[in-house]
Amino acid sequence: MKNKIICLLIVALSIVACTAPPKDKALTHEDKAEIKSEITAIVDSIATSANELRTDYFKKIYWNNEEFIGVDLTGAHSYDEYMKETDEMYASMKSINFVEDQLSIVVFDDKTVVALFEGKAKGESKDGVKMNLNNFNASMVFRNIDNQWKLVYTHESAEQEIMMPETDSTMVEESM
Structure with a gap:
């Protein structure tokens, strides 16, 4: 009887050990390459949406949560504030063109990725x-939430150069 209990205990422990999810399973090179490919596609889609003056993709990929933080040239914002400011800015634009000089991606694990975008825009x-x-730079933290990559934090900075349009005296008088 004692041997049967020990055998059952060994079998039960073996089953638990075989079916338990691995702890801190290291990502393979292939896993990291696949995640980098997914994040690259997301960053490319963000730039494409910006260049097309569309913010619908931003609303899909940026994390709509109270913990989201977006830092840009005007300060730190919640998701709603960031989307409102972005919508207003893109609605006022005739054109914009972001050009990527370099994209660096660091995969920390299967849930956390940091992407660093360096480029310029006109x-x-x-x-x-x-x-x-x-020298436009964007630091982005992505989290895998419910099997979807979401941008949970972003910080954007740039050297901004503004050129006012040529005005004639009529335009100057109207603005006074």
Whole structure:
């Protein structure tokens, strides 16, 4: 009887050991490459959406949660504030063109990735103001939430150069 209990205990422990999820399973090179590919596609889609002056993709990929933090040239924002500011800015633009110089991606684990975008942008508002964003940098933290990559934190900075449109005396008088 004692041997049967020991055998059953060994079998039960073996089953638990075989079916338990591995703890801190290291990602393989292939796993990391696949995650980097997924994040690269997301960052490319963010840039494409920006260049097309569309914010619908931002609303899908940025984490709509009270813990989201977006830091840009005007300060730190919640998800709602960041989306409102982004919608307003893109609605005022005639064109914008982000160009990637370099994208670096660090995969920490299967749930956390940091992407560093370096590049530049040129744009023009609907009222003729032209801008250059030189040395544009975006640091982005992605989390895998419910099997979807979400941007949970972003920090953007740039050297911003603004060129006012040529004005004639009529335009100057109207603005006074």
